[in-house]
Amino acid sequence: MNTSNHFFKTAQICQNGHLRNSDTSTHAAKNEKFCSICGAEVISACPHCGSQLRGAYYMNKPIYFGTMCNVSEERKFSSHISGYKDVKLSNTVDVPSYCHNCGAPYPWTEAVLKTAENIINMFDELTPEQKKQLVDFIPDIIIETPRSRYAALVYAKFLDGLQGLVYENFASWCRENVLPALLVLMNMQK
Ligand SMILES: [Zn+2]
Ligand SMILES: [Zn+2]
Known part of the structure; x- marks a missing residue:
């Protein structure tokens, strides 16, 4: 064909x-x-x-x-x-996250990534290196990639025991944007 x-x-x-x-x-x-x-x-x-x-x-x-x-x-x-x-051929149109031609995140994906980055940078409990590692992993927790599971475990480890306003905001961002299976690994499911 x-x-x-x-x-x-x-x-x-x-x-x-x-x-x-x-x-x-x-x-x-x-x-x-x-x-x-x-x-x-x-x-x-x-x-x-x-x-x-x-x-x-x-x-x-x-x-x-x-x-x-x-x-x-x-x-x-x-x-x-x-x-x-x-x-x-198809009745469903999924809103794509990344451009099929250049690979860049579309504006709505960029906004999701940027929001997570801003919240992560507000964690006083984390070192700059830890923040950077979490920020680098954001794309891997919103879309399934070969690194997703590892990324989720790193999040779980760095965020373990944290609480307060920043944590609550990050947790609610996660519940809206993170793949459900990874939320479980991150210990963040409701
Ligand atoms: Zn493009
Ligand atoms: Zn709109």
Whole structure:
């Protein structure tokens, strides 16, 4: 099968990660300049490389025009392509975390990473080296990577026994953003 027949429509997503339109060309009336949920600016391309935000997944399917005819024992189908039809292949559009083209975190991912970094830097109980190690591991606790489990254990070790306002804020950030299986390892599930 020719995979070049598969393509994504362009999506609109706000800076905070709300999907506003999964198909900006077909459903142009749904387009927004600012998010109607949170008021943030809406984008349809990666701010780093300009490639489209991937929305609905489609396939360009040929439409055959033809007739069935019996020729001896063999049934033959004579046909020709009379046109193409866009067929939607998936009804779910996941808001992507990182750009498929340049690998940069999208603005909503950057905001999540930055918030965690700011909170980690407020832990007076941690050394600068420990803070740096935790900050470096943030991407590994929000997305499954080969380092995720190790990262979760480092968090559990450094944060063990801590309490107070900074810890409470970090724990609530974790419950919103960290993979559930890792929350257990980090000893942070509710
Ligand atoms: Zn929004
Ligand atoms: Zn990009």
